[in-house]
Amino acid sequence: MIRLKTLFFGATMALLSACASTNVDPIEVGARPDKTTDEAGLWQQMDEYEKDLRASALLERDPALNAYVRSVVCDIAGEEYCNDMRIYVVKRPYFNATMAPNGLMEVWTGLLLRAENEAQVAFVLGHEFTHYKNRHSLKNWRAQRNASNAGLLLTIGAAAAGAGAASDLGGLVALSALYGYGRDLEREADEEGFDYVTAAGYEGREAAALWQSLMDEIATSDSRRKKRRVARASIFSSHPLTKERIATLQDKANQMPGGVTNEARYVEMTGRFLDEWLDADLVRRDYGENLFLVNKLIARGDRLGTLYFRRAEAYRQRRGEGDDVKAIEDYTKAATYEDAPAKTWRYIGDSYRRKGNVDGALSAYQTYLEKAPNSPDRAVVQLFIDQNS
Amino acid sequence: MGTVGQVHRQIVAGALVMKHLLFKSFIAGAMLIMMSACVSTRTVATTNEFKALEKDAIIVLMEPDVQLSFLRAAGMREVRADWTETGRANILKQIETSLAASDHTIVEFQSGGDVARENQLIRLHEAVGSTILTHRIFRAPLPSKKNKNDWSLGPGVQVLKGENNADYALFLYARGAYASAGRQALGVLVAVAGGGAIGTGDQQAFASLVDLNSGDVVWFNVAMTGQGTDMRKEEGSASLVKAILKGFPLRGEDK
Amino acid sequence: MTFSTFCRRAGVALLGALFLTSCASVTALEPGPYTYDKAMTIQVGETWTKYPRVNRTKSQGLTIDGSALNTLSLTAKLKAGAPLIYTLDREKILPVFGSDMLLGEVAEFTLDSLSFIGMQNTTLTELTPDQFGDVEAVRFTFTGDVASGLSYQGMAKAAIHDEQLYLILYYAPAEYYYGLHEQEVQTIMDSATIL
Numbered sequence A: 001m002i003r004l005k006t007l008f009f010g011a012t013m014a015l016l017s018a019c020a021s022t023n024v025d026p027i028e029v030g031a032r033p034d035k036t037t038d039e040a041g042l043w044q045q046m047d048e049y050e051k052d053l054r055a056s057a058l059l060e061r062d063p064a065l066n067a068y069v070r071s072v073v074c075d076i077a078g079e080e081y082c083n084d085m086r087i088y089v090v091k092r093p094y095f096n097a098t099m100a101p102n103g104l105m106e107v108w109t110g111l112l113l114r115a116e117n118e119a120q121v122a123f124v125l126g127h128e129f130t131h132y133k134n135r136h137s138l139k140n141w142r143a144q145r146n147a148s149n150a151g152l153l154l155t156i157g158a159a160a161a162g163a164g165a166a167s168d169l170g171g172l173v174a175l176s177a178l179y180g181y182g183r184d185l186e187r188e189a190d191e192e193g194f195d196y197v198t199a200a201g202y203e204g205r206e207a208a209a210l211w212q213s214l215m216d217e218i219a220t221s222d223s224r225r226k227k228r229r230v231a232r233a234s235i236f237s238s239h240p241l242t243k244e245r246i247a248t249l250q251d252k253a254n255q256m257p258g259g260v261t262n263e264a265r266y267v268e269m270t271g272r273f274l275d276e277w278l279d280a281d282l283v284r285r286d287y288g289e290n291l292f293l294v295n296k297l298i299a300r301g302d303r304l305g306t307l308y309f310r311r312a313e314a315y316r317q318r319r320g321e322g323d324d325v326k327a328i329e330d331y332t333k334a335a336t337y338e339d340a341p342a343k344t345w346r347y348i349g350d351s352y353r354r355k356g357n358v359d360g361a362l363s364a365y366q367t368y369l370e371k372a373p374n375s376p377d378r379a380v381v382q383l384f385i386d387q388n389s
Numbered sequence B: 001m002g003t004v005g006q007v008h009r010q011i012v013a014g015a016l017v018m019k020h021l022l023f024k025s026f027i028a029g030a031m032l033i034m035m036s037a038c039v040s041t042r043t044v045a046t047t048n049e050f051k052a053l054e055k056d057a058i059i060v061l062m063e064p065d066v067q068l069s070f071l072r073a074a075g076m077r078e079v080r081a082d083w084t085e086t087g088r089a090n091i092l093k094q095i096e097t098s099l100a101a102s103d104h105t106i107v108e109f110q111s112g113g114d115v116a117r118e119n120q121l122i123r124l125h126e127a128v129g130s131t132i133l134t135h136r137i138f139r140a141p142l143p144s145k146k147n148k149n150d151w152s153l154g155p156g157v158q159v160l161k162g163e164n165n166a167d168y169a170l171f172l173y174a175r176g177a178y179a180s181a182g183r184q185a186l187g188v189l190v191a192v193a194g195g196g197a198i199g200t201g202d203q204q205a206f207a208s209l210v211d212l213n214s215g216d217v218v219w220f221n222v223a224m225t226g227q228g229t230d231m232r233k234e235e236g237s238a239s240l241v242k243a244i245l246k247g248f249p250l251r252g253e254d255k
Numbered sequence C: 001m002t003f004s005t006f007c008r009r010a011g012v013a014l015l016g017a018l019f020l021t022s023c024a025s026v027t028a029l030e031p032g033p034y035t036y037d038k039a040m041t042i043q044v045g046e047t048w049t050k051y052p053r054v055n056r057t058k059s060q061g062l063t064i065d066g067s068a069l070n071t072l073s074l075t076a077k078l079k080a081g082a083p084l085i086y087t088l089d090r091e092k093i094l095p096v097f098g099s100d101m102l103l104g105e106v107a108e109f110t111l112d113s114l115s116f117i118g119m120q121n122t123t124l125t126e127l128t129p130d131q132f133g134d135v136e137a138v139r140f141t142f143t144g145d146v147a148s149g150l151s152y153q154g155m156a157k158a159a160i161h162d163e164q165l166y167l168i169l170y171y172a173p174a175e176y177y178y179g180l181h182e183q184e185v186q187t188i189m190d191s192a193t194i195l
Helices: A002-017 A038-055 A063-077 A109-114 A118-133 A136-160 A164-199 A205-219 A224-231 A242-254 A263-282 A287-300 A304-318 A323-334 A343-354 A358-371 A378-388 B024-037 B081-100 B115-137 B155-160 B181-192 B234-244 C003-023 C103-115 C182-191
Strands: A086-090 A097-099 A104-108 B009-012 B015-018 B041-045 B058-061 B065-071 B077-079 B105-108 B168-179 B201-211 B217-225 C027-029 C032-036 C040-044 C048-050 C059-063 C071-078 C085-087 C120-132 C135-145 C151-161 C164-173
Touching: A038 A086, A038 A104, A038 A136, A038 B065, A038 B077, A038 B081, A063 A086, A063 A118, A063 A164, A063 A263, A086 A109, A097 A118, A104 A109, A104 A118, A109 A118, A109 A205, A109 A263, A118 A136, A118 A164, A118 A205, A118 A263, A136 A164, A164 A205, A164 A242, A205 A224, A205 A242, A205 A287, A263 A287, A263 A304, A287 A304, A304 A323, A304 A343, A323 A343, A343 A358, A343 A378, A343 C103, A358 A378, A378 C120, B058 B081, B065 B081, B081 B105, B081 B168, B081 B234, B115 B155, B115 B201, B115 B217, B115 C164, B168 B234, B201 B234, B217 B234, C040 C071, C040 C182, C103 C120, C103 C135, C103 C151, C103 C164, C120 C151, C135 C164, C151 C182, C164 C182
Parallel strands: A086 A104, B058 B105, B058 B168, B065 B168
Antiparallel strands: A097 A104, B009 B015, B009 C085, B041 B217, B065 B077, B168 B201, B201 B217, C027 C048, C032 C040, C048 C059, C059 C071, C071 C164, C120 C135, C135 C151, C151 C164
């Protein structure tokens, strides 16, 4: 028995001494962690990940867009830190950006689609930059490590006491500590990121506006599960409760002088990707959210040919009551604008064909083939024309 | 690192396909359990028509993927950059020594310029390697292959020959984890308290050899060495390389 | 791909294989005629591995060299409102088949479905008229990439009969494997009939 106690004491001491400090200073410009540290291990894993990312088909390689996003990051972070970061635009239709400890930042196209102006994107980038500068990955890793050590300790204590049921508790306590810590870091990233962004001259109110807009979008989701998950954001969610987040950012913004949003520049830089990004978003088959996004963009009034076409696409694929009529209305509207994609006529033709209007279909299909003579579905469209004219 | 992977196992028409972010730790854990249940090495010999070169083969070593971790008390694996560097250097040296002894030359991979195509072949090798692992090491049934081991990357592999005009490519993956003092104490404690085993470290490696003319995978091996071997040290890396190169078809005496 | 992806892939395939073998067996499909689900017939020229049919998607997977290296999937009698694939992530909304789809839309539905199982950047490369036995059909080809960066090529044949979808879908890495069994798959598609 004495031996067991000694062992238990030894193990406890070893576990406790393994607790590393989560108080770390901000990273310095040009710094690389010492190779013998846990931080170097995190960097190394992300370096490997980055190698794969560079070869990935998911990278958006458009030079102008990448240069633009990078310039926004550099405005916020300053040239010196900016030189330590690699920024990748990644084709994923979700609202997100990620930051790794080695300076790898991913900006997802779903974020660029949803932001209404440069200030809103800048806010997310400032948030991510704070994760980097304040070495949140390292803090988080150490917090997880400490939490899992503590959890294990409780489990062992409980096992030694013969109380099997209590062992789950250790896991739960450790788990919520871990997620709670994540929440604090997110709050810090929000607030400090806000300071960088407003110092760079951006309008502070756009931070809260971005979150509000995201909440509004989720409210239109076709996924009940998603709506429920967001509504009951709990102690386990790593992002601070969104309402609290919006209020905090709103308060901060109200104490600041106004700034720029650079909306015109943002629209110019991102406009030509809208067709592709909304198309990728529609693959998610969340028609409610997709229509919310398209309608928001239609209200902006730029590239209406593309946008009416995209709205028609959502109705066509949703196939709900009356959607066929709405789709043809929007395709027809799109066709009156210069920037309507050639496919608009393909689907106008399809709609007429479904309704048995052969002449309408023929005329639209002919326009389609004139506008897109090399389209991959040419043979199928041509067959219909040949059989019906 | 702001996002957390979600678990999705998805099935298309009965064939399993997986997404980018999977239950990482779970699978890694399952792997370890499977691995430790396996014998320590298992070689898959080719049924491709294969004649080993007498001597003087040039073998290009594709960027070896090595990662060594510190096994924390609670079982978390913390990658150590310095150990990884040492382990990789040790392994390279051991492979070089081992192959030089049978008159072969080993060179490190240098891109010949067509990076995109080279990358496709490296990715294809990963897909083929995990297929061999699944069906030949873990023995998931694949009756269409009968008992043949004739997987290939196809003649496209010639783009990997490089300026040395190599004959073969050697692919290598190695992982090691070494326990903290706390975990070692814990291992003893749990054993005393009548609990299950708590691992205090392990090393695993996979290697395959590809003919750079035909693309055929001519040899594939899996090795696992248990506690007491350590590729951070010369002896440990020697024993791992010895295990992983067991049955390596280009060694003179094995022909 | 990193080692962990490598392990993951093998591990998942293994777990999947265990899962599948525990429910029903994986068997060989020898050369000759094959009737799938009493609804579709094909002529097979090589030996394939046949996985159990998945009721939810009315589909069955076949492979020769392993499912990452070539996958042929047969689908018959898929009804309106049903997905072609399924996922355990229940927050996802899957594409579903619509019986009023034009055959070009079936191609779109197929490629969008593939994106839910990790095929990215799917692009239709050709869509041509075809026959599925006596039924009007389309044949289409496509390209795509998986997350590791490996590029895939695919081809498919689809028809809608009695408001239900009949689909033969094939995909394999563009490097070496697609071409390896392309002729066999062409023959299978040419021979397909609806019962």
